[in-house]
Amino acid sequence: MSIAWRDAMCVGEQTIDDDHKHLIDLINAFEVAIAGKIDHKKVARVLLGLVEYTGEHFAREEELQLAIRYPYYESHRRSHRDVLKKLSEIVTEFTKAPEGPARDRMVRDLTQFLKEWLVDHIIQSDLRMKPYVLQMQAQKAEALRRKREAIAASQKAAGMEPHLDPLGKTAS
Numbered sequence: 001m002s003i004a005w006r007d008a009m010c011v012g013e014q015t016i017d018d019d020h021k022h023l024i025d026l027i028n029a030f031e032v033a034i035a036g037k038i039d040h041k042k043v044a045r046v047l048l049g050l051v052e053y054t055g056e057h058f059a060r061e062e063e064l065q066l067a068i069r070y071p072y073y074e075s076h077r078r079s080h081r082d083v084l085k086k087l088s089e090i091v092t093e094f095t096k097a098p099e100g101p102a103r104d105r106m107v108r109d110l111t112q113f114l115k116e117w118l119v120d121h122i123i124q125s126d127l128r129m130k131p132y133v134l135q136m137q138a139q140k141a142e143a144l145r146r147k148r149e150a151i152a153a154s155q156k157a158a159g160m161e162p163h164l165d166p167l168g169k170t171a172s
């Protein structure tokens with residue numbers, strides 16, 4: 001059964017949420033590739049794409065964690081490395097195995113691993129970032145509000161009508 005995206009999976013940062021949606025799509029595509037007679041070339045392609053995208057996603061996620069001063073950055077980074085290592089090992093094992101029932105079984109076992117890993121990655125692990133992401137967004141919004149106030153105050157002090165954008169519309 002394919003995995004469906006749910007709003008409860010949102011960590012609050014659009015880039016990361018989009019990454020997670022794409023990872024779900026890739027794992028669902030993997031499941032389609034192994035339905036019925038396994039197309040091993042297609043499976044290999046999907047798996048390589050998954051490893052590549054996962055690496056890119058982890059890099060983006062770690063960058064965000066540094067920006068939000070995530071206190072569990074180091075352990076999260078270590079778990080990212082472990083997952084990537086495991087995924088790479090699986091792909092190597094898969095490409096080395098001769099085509100046949102054993103390889104088919106390996107591929108089917110892999111689906112379960114991928115789904116569990118993904119759900120665990122997002123639900124158990126990444127959702128812990130959410131309060132920190134929201135806090136950073138609130139701080140940014142507050143900083144922007146103060147900046148706008150300061151600009152309006154200086155414009156008022158200079159006897160100007162408050163203009164906040166370069167197009168010259170009067171700020172509300």
Ligand SMILES: [Fe+2]
Pocket residue numbers: 020057061121122126
């Ligand atoms: Fe993630």
